[in-house]
Ligand SMILES: Nc1ncnc2c1ncn2[C@@H]1O[C@H](COP(=O)(O)OP(=O)(O)O)[C@@H](O)[C@H]1O
């Protein structure tokens with residue numbers, strides 16, 4: 001395959017122990033496994049070889065961790081990093097560091113390898129929702145991106161909206177529904193009561209979406225009461241909590257946020273970008289199956305006042321959700337009222353070279369390589385900040 005052997009041609013793996021050892025986690029047990037393989041290929045290709053030694057760890061769809069090596073990967077397709085399931089199994093045990101570095105273990109009782117920082121390049125539940133972040137906390141290893149709290153909150157569209165609304169920012173009206181309630185409603189009157197409530201309080205079209213998901217998996221645009229039950233049944237295949245939202249006729253505006261290296265300073269916010277889906281909405285098909293599924297515009301065509309409003313909202317949302325490191329904030333701009341609404345936040349946004357997050361930074365003056373370096377510096381700085389904290393009661 002043309003160029004496939006070249007993918008890591010420019011990556012020299014320096015031997016010096018001064019280089020920061022970055023464990024790049026990719027793949028993962030989530031519906032966004034494939035996207036992660038593409039994000040990881042770009043991240044690995046763009047990490048500064050002068051500063052970093054890369055330790056690629058592929059997580060297969062069953063959750064198994066494998067210590068891949070770049071030489072094996074040189075046979076992979078250029079745009080996507082494969083997870084080699086026959087590569088040695090590896091684990092990140094609770095704190096077992098040597099005082100300086102956290103250690104990866106090659107199998108139970110196996111050989112250990114030091115790592116300085118974890119870069120989780122994975123999306124969706126179990127990858128982006130605080131689970132991996134919690135594992136890194138237990139292992140006492142710095143990691144890129146928001147901490148456990150913001151990762152979990154950012155994944156849960158219901159809780160994220162509640163916190164953003166509590167900060168006084170606009171959200172689209174919605175109902176959050178648990179599965180046992182839906183089971184009861186469906187049993188009682190085939191969901192007619194709920195459909196009526198939606199008609200009265202939200203109106204149609206409405207959007208039905210699993211609370212914890214991504215990539216538009218399980219999302220439905222529901223045009224009438226008759227379609228509601230089927231949409232809910234499908235969404236409940238993915239989560240035990242589902243949102244029913246008022247559908248808005250809106251432009252989709254996205255902003256990249258990056259923590260300031262002086263953590264007391266305001267986070268940096270990129271110029272806004274826009275996604276214009278050519279489908280009914282920005283569905284899974286539009287995102288991944290149709291290469292003309294959406295146009296991406298950077299910058300978004302907004303006037304200076306709108307740009308300023310969007311940026312200030314993104315900054316506030318990042319802080320309201322206790323984010324650290326990075327996040328992509330997605331807003332709706334109502335075509336009729338001109339009002340911005342918070343839609344969702346992505347704490348590990350897509351990282352392919354054509355993804356919105358790195359492209360927004362590139363257009364705002366921070367190139368891809370520089371962005372990756374900053375993210376790792378931020379992870380190390382946060383770990384350092386927390387290191388001095390006592391875990392025990394101290395006499396004053
Ligand atoms: N309330 C809504 N009104 C209009 N369109 C919506 C609404 N909610 C979601 N959508 C459409 O569905 C897409 C995916 O929804 P989103 O909440 O961003 O979930 P995901 O995390 O899967 O990206 C959006 O990009 C948008 O096109």
Ligand SMILES: [Mg+2]
Pocket residue numbers: 330344
């Ligand atoms: Mg989205």
